[in-house]
Amino acid sequence: MLNHKKLIVSHAPFWHDGSSITVRSYHTMLAAMPAVLFGIFTYGMPALGVVSLSISFAIIWEFLINKITKRTVSIGDGNAALIGLLFAMLLPATSPWWLVITGTLVAVLIGKHIYGGIGGNPFNPVLIGFAILMVAWKDYFDFNEVLVNYDLGFAMVYPLAAAKHLGTSGIEAFSAMDLLLGQQSGGIGATFGIGLIIGGIYLIIRGFIRWEISVSFLAGVGVTALLFNMSDPSHYASPVFHLLTGYTLIGAFFLATEDSSSPVNFIPMLIYGAGAGLLTVLIRNIGSYVDGVVFAILLMNLINPLCDKIRPKALGKVV
């Protein structure tokens, strides 16, 4: 019994499938790359600045909060970087530096860490940061105003604002193909439809996000927009327009699918996605905000725990 080698003793199972939060975060960032790179090519250095600053500061805030709260430093899991990247994708390229720094602080601190860090957040941290900033400094998020100095060879009017204020006559200039190819103004990483769809499909196939949420979100937007469009075609834009403008696609593939704030069971995922889609169009068409994705997803985050109570009966459960 002497000179024993010390073996590692732990509980079963002794295998793991090799998945990790780090892999998940980095692959989500990879999937976002087509849209981000397109945004950087379209808007140039200012966009690159915003993206870099946002990612860096999200990581810096995470690190500082880890230090202050005396927890393990968790910047290695890539979640902070992901928050930074997604936050930058929503911003206009001309956002001032202080807006980015404040936004990432709000996202990382109020969105994530005050709930206990990763996994504890009831809302999508990116959207918390974005929503608080949007309410606080409304003018910096009016794309027509902030992108006024850009001439990129297409109508530099924010499509959703045009649809809201002018009805369908204001958006005749936008064809579906143009919108898909990113010929529209908007957030740095939110305009390149094809890029977002490719990224989203990649994430779905790899199993990093759930197709149920993305598909039901898009269906919710499509069906609701179609109903509005049928009731008054001159006033309400077509479903295709709603699907390809604003934050719809980035919302469907990157925001609504955030793990902690979305449901995990099949039917709740469908309810959650469809509800967010419905609310998006309601806010766009009859609400006061130009785009509804941010608030729609936040509202559905709120009902997530309740909705996840709809679950299959456990084996041998006696009621």
Added chain:
Amino acid sequence: MIKRSFIGLTKPLLKYEALDVKTPEPSVIQPSKKVTLFLNKAFDFKDKILFNIGDNVKTGQKLSYNENSDAYVISTVTGTISSITPFNADYGKTYTAITIDVSENEEIDEQFSTFVKEPNIDTVKDRLAFIPGNLPAGLFPSTDTSPPIETIVISGVDRDLFITTNQHTVLADGKAIKHGVQILKQITGINNIIIVSSDHLMQDAGLTGAEVRIVDPVYPASLPHLIMRDLLGQVVPAGKSCEDLGVAFISAEAVASFGIAFSKGQIPVYKRLNFINKDGSSTPISARIGTPIRDILNAFDVTLNEKDRLIIGGPMTGTAVYSDDFPILPDTDAIMVQDRDNIPMVSDYPCINCGECIRICPANIPINMLVRFLEAGQYEEAAHQYDLYSCIECGLCSFVCVSKMPVFHYIKLAKYELGRITTAEATNA
């Protein structure tokens, strides 16, 4: 180790090892110096035990603890008892460890052969609790209040991945199983005996005389609760056992051991098991019960380094042990060694609610919620609201956990702690 596939949209598919029909007989590994037998009774120095250090024992000899206890072991070698010590296993189980120095000349204890002519329940209880494959306690209800066993299910499939013990028995020892089935029928009076087999061994299983049912070759389909649901159409209520519904499970190896014991008049002492090497290759072997794992490692030329992991049982449900002194037990189906560079570690990350466990759980447990309660130690809430007792202990939740949480460990701990509370309340009431 089976990794997540590139296409992560689908659930991982963990297939049981399918035994090749041409598989040769497993190589036999003999204990080098001594064997250790675990007697299922806590050792107390004050007890007057019926055997002593220095006693000579024969192969097949029964070693009873004392007159007040039914606990006994069957010596699997001929030799001299060299030590008797208490042994504490996991989850508070306590044993008396008996070490026997093996002598060169083997002598067979003839006592059992006198019982062979008329098999009855008492003979089985008194002599065969230590047979390879393990005699399940649930086969013979201990109290009169528990429901009678009406169906016996023989597992011709193995419970964990990489293990071929029972399949091998079905393939090689068909006759012994057939004899075992007859004896089971005779001593218990139960005629409803089912053998569960994998598809490719269906014909061999059919020769045993028991009714054949085919089980899916994908883990965890061969766990008793799922066999009950999928093959017998009975859902075991949460917190109940299969025996409560009148169904007892027994491994094919144990049934074959019955057959061999009664036809030869000797209690079998060789256990079939798989040795799963550091490179993940699985080799069927055969060794005497009580053989220290060290002897098996030596036979395979495996050096155990600091921080390696040594596992009794398969990769999903086995138990890691502290030392290579640990012996092979009647229910040890595999010995697995993992290299220190190859050990997936658990982490202290919280649940991120990704839902992988929800999708893979065969029992539909809301693990994402359950684990939050278990982490906080709120076991009673976990049991009442989040279906703790529905768990069938397959370990898949920990296998797929993105946060690498020890979910399965939490569940076992919660069940154990709740069990202790219930026992304490019952004694103090």
